[in-house]
Amino acid sequence: AFGAVEPNMGTLVRIKLYARDEAQAQRAIRAAFDRIAQLDDILSDYKPRSELNQICRTAVGHPVRVSGDLFRVLDASEQLAVETGGAFDITLGPVTHLWRKARQEHRVPELVAVHEALAHCGCRKLHVIVAQHAIELDEPGMQLDVGGIAKGYAADEALAVLSKAGISSALVAASGDLAFSDPPPGQTGWKIGVGSFDSAEAPFTRILVLAHGAVSTSGDSEQHLDAGGTRYSHIIDPKTGMGLTHEITVTIVARHGIDSDGMSTAVSVLGAERGFELVERKPELAALIVENGRSHPQILESSRFRLLGTGS
Ligand code: ADP
Numbered sequence: 001a002f003g004a005v006e007p008n009m010g011t012l013v014r015i016k017l018y019a020r021d022e023a024q025a026q027r028a029i030r031a032a033f034d035r036i037a038q039l040d041d042i043l044s045d046y047k048p049r050s051e052l053n054q055i056c057r058t059a060v061g062h063p064v065r066v067s068g069d070l071f072r073v074l075d076a077s078e079q080l081a082v083e084t085g086g087a088f089d090i091t092l093g094p095v096t097h098l099w100r101k102a103r104q105e106h107r108v109p110e111l112v113a114v115h116e117a118l119a120h121c122g123c124r125k126l127h128v129i130v131a132q133h134a135i136e137l138d139e140p141g142m143q144l145d146v147g148g149i150a151k152g153y154a155a156d157e158a159l160a161v162l163s164k165a166g167i168s169s170a171l172v173a174a175s176g177d178l179a180f181s182d183p184p185p186g187q188t189g190w191k192i193g194v195g196s197f198d199s200a201e202a203p204f205t206r207i208l209v210l211a212h213g214a215v216s217t218s219g220d221s222e223q224h225l226d227a228g229g230t231r232y233s234h235i236i237d238p239k240t241g242m243g244l245t246h247e248i249t250v251t252i253v254a255r256h257g258i259d260s261d262g263m264s265t266a267v268s269v270l271g272a273e274r275g276f277e278l279v280e281r282k283p284e285l286a287a288l289i290v291e292n293g294r295s296h297p298q299i300l301e302s303s304r305f306r307l308l309g310t311g312s
């Protein structure tokens with residue numbers, strides 16, 4: 001087995017793979033990391049010159065044709081916004097940036113500032129025009145943030161590059177977003193630990209054994225703000241503009257990382273009950289939802305997840 005770690009997309013990306021020899025492994029790893037760096041140049045909302053940030057300036061009031069990568073991420077985001085009644089919302093940039101600053105300054109943002117930022121958000125002001133591969137924004141001052149879905153897509157694309165380099169068995173992990181191909185030689189799948197590792201009172205873990213798919217976990221991130229006895233997540237409720245305060249860890253198993261990543265963020269916003277219902281309606285998904293901040297931790301396993309669990 002060969003492995004490598006590199007910082008990218010504001011996190012650490014790990015690759016594990018099986019190859020003929022060291023040279024093939026190193027070539028493939030280099031190409032996969034380069035692909036992720038290329039995607040970060042397109043999708044980052046930190047880099048002023050990213051394609052994402054450019055269209056926030058150029059696509060106001062008229063459609064602008066975008067790259068295939070940006071289009072795929074925005075189109076998937078739009079579909080998820082519709083499916084979740086707007087719980088997943090990539091137009092929250094003005095609000096997520098406010099909370100980013102708030103985390104650095106260790107204080108909750110002013111309510112007036114949150115409301116002012118929210119006024120520039122709303123997925124109805126973003127238009128994905130499929131026929132033209134184009135994007136249009138209704139007003140200036142909008143800011144897109146695909147941080148809830150881009151890492152899963154990057155994991156998918158890195159895996160595709162590895163496959164083109166002749167690597168059929170690999171796992172790419174962009175922090176909590178994993179995508180993997182054939183099982184390691186002689187095994188039935190990649191062993192993936194999921195669950196809630198946060199709480200000493202409610203440790204709940206499962207080992208999944210999976211191949212050809214993706215697993216994403218939202219909620220166990222380092223990125224939160226503790227203030228006045230409340231913990232605010234970096235995931236925002238679009239209805240209020242506030243960081244989530246319910247403690248929830250969501251793991252989604254899907255065929256592709258773009259789906260598992262987006263859905264894990266979306267289900268975190270929807271909460272256990274509504275999120276669970278959504279997952280159960282989609283036969284290609286499995287979910288494990290752990291809610292900690294209660295007297296009794298609530299653990300929900302979707303019907304497909306329960307079947308996966310028996311393999312462990
Ligand atoms: P992580 O970055 O820890 O893997 P997620 O995949 O859940 O976690 O993504 C969280 C990121 O998604 C936030 O940092 C922000 O950029 C973005 N985001 C926050 N709230 C929402 C939301 N309601 N819908 C879509 N994206 C969001």
Ligand code: MG
Pocket residue numbers: 147148149216218260261262263264265266
């Ligand atoms: Mg996500």
